[in-house]
Amino acid sequence: MTNLSVRIREVGPRDGLQNEKKWIETQDKVDWIDQLAETGLSYIELTSFVHPKWIPALSDASEVVKGVKKNKNVIFGALVPNERGLDRALEVGIDEIAVFLSASETHNRKNINKSIDETFLVLKPVIERAKKSNKPIRGYVSTVFGCPYEGDVDVNQTRKIAYQLMEAGVEEISFGDTIGVATPNQIEDVIQAISKEVSLEKMALHPHDTRGTALANVFAAYQLGVRAFDGSVAGLGGCPYAPGASGNVATEDLIYLLEGLGAKTGVDLEKLLESAKWIQRKLGRNLPSHHLQLAMAQDHREGFVDENTAY
Numbered sequence: 001m002t003n004l005s006v007r008i009r010e011v012g013p014r015d016g017l018q019n020e021k022k023w024i025e026t027q028d029k030v031d032w033i034d035q036l037a038e039t040g041l042s043y044i045e046l047t048s049f050v051h052p053k054w055i056p057a058l059s060d061a062s063e064v065v066k067g068v069k070k071n072k073n074v075i076f077g078a079l080v081p082n083e084r085g086l087d088r089a090l091e092v093g094i095d096e097i098a099v100f101l102s103a104s105e106t107h108n109r110k111n112i113n114k115s116i117d118e119t120f121l122v123l124k125p126v127i128e129r130a131k132k133s134n135k136p137i138r139g140y141v142s143t144v145f146g147c148p149y150e151g152d153v154d155v156n157q158t159r160k161i162a163y164q165l166m167e168a169g170v171e172e173i174s175f176g177d178t179i180g181v182a183t184p185n186q187i188e189d190v191i192q193a194i195s196k197e198v199s200l201e202k203m204a205l206h207p208h209d210t211r212g213t214a215l216a217n218v219f220a221a222y223q224l225g226v227r228a229f230d231g232s233v234a235g236l237g238g239c240p241y242a243p244g245a246s247g248n249v250a251t252e253d254l255i256y257l258l259e260g261l262g263a264k265t266g267v268d269l270e271k272l273l274e275s276a277k278w279i280q281r282k283l284g285r286n287l288p289s290h291h292l293q294l295a296m297a298q299d300h301r302e303g304f305v306d307e308n309t310a311y
């Protein structure tokens with residue numbers, strides 16, 4: 001029987017905010033995450049335990065994790081680049097850790113200051129220690145479908161990295177279209193190639209919508225049997241070390257598509273839209289989600305917002 005249940009990985013508080021120039025107060029981040037946790041989402045990536053100088057927008061990582069209400073229905077994850085990051089994450093009791101590296105050397109160096117081989121040397125003890133602490137581990141592979149510095153990326157490079165991550169003990173691997181260049185035919189080619197190393201149950205797609213192809217790519221991956229997708233509420237997002245990268249696929253658009261295909265996400269779209277509106281108001285600019293813009297247009301028509309409260 002077809003598996004109708006899909007896993008939505010909400011990355012808005014991490015991927016969504018990491019590139020924002022406007023500082024969002026820690027308490028606002030916490031309040032927003034508490035709202036998101038009431039929408040039926042089962043995984044929320046809260047922040048990153050990276051070097052605060054590299055990602056200033058998330059420099060309050062520990063305070064955010066400590067501030068968020070515990071919720072037995074939600075797994076709270078965070079990015080961890082090295083053992084120093086792991087120490088910080090464990091200290092505040094994160095539920096799950098996510099390690100990350102890129103399929104292209106240049107992006108990996110720009111993003112985490114190491115070659116791919118050096119990164120594995122750093123990640124091995126991180127994964128071993130996280131396992132000893134009974135923390136599930138997610139792995140991200142970025143620039144799978146194209147690199148902002150190198151262009152095309154050889155799928156064999158992604159396969160090799162995916163194999164090493166699985167060998168090291170990662171439970172799910174998220175394959176990133178970091179600069180939003182993928183098209184459905186490429187999704188098919190890449191999924192077929194990497195499924196030799198990673199079973200479909202352990203695969204996730206991390207689409208960015210830079211060229212408007214994210215939902216088409218989700219559809220292609222879903223048809224092939226992928227059942228985990230990363231999204232960012234309101235369509236926030238982008239990697240600061242990938243010039244031109246724009247927002248992740250909006251979680252509300254992702255959910256609409258998947259539910260329309262008959263999948264079960266367990267997420268309340270109306271509640272999610274409220275939290276999309278909330279973060280849009282905090283950031284003070286229109287965010288790219290289709291559902292959010294539709295809801296704003298309706299609110300305008302019904303007189304719920306005027307020009308002074310447009311966001």
Ligand SMILES: CC(C)(COP(=O)([O-])OP(=O)([O-])OC[C@H]1O[C@@H](n2cnc3c(N)ncnc32)[C@H](O)[C@@H]1OP(=O)([O-])[O-])[C@@H](O)C(=O)NCCC(=O)NCCSC(=O)C[C@@](C)(O)CC(=O)[O-]
Pocket residue numbers: 015018048049050051052054055079081082084085086088100111112113140141142143175176177178206238239240241
């Ligand atoms: C990896 C590093 C830390 C290497 O940065 P580095 O400078 O090479 O680090 P280092 O190991 O040489 O250490 C230098 C100093 O930093 C400190 N340090 C070292 N590590 C930490 C830490 N974790 N937390 C706090 N401090 C730390 C360390 O203690 C030391 O301090 P000192 O002894 O000089 O006083 C840095 O490059 C970094 O933080 N990079 C993160 C960049 C990032 O977060 N990028 C965006 C996320 S990835 C992404 O967006 C893609 C994804 C996942 O979304 C999927 C997709 O879209 O494809």
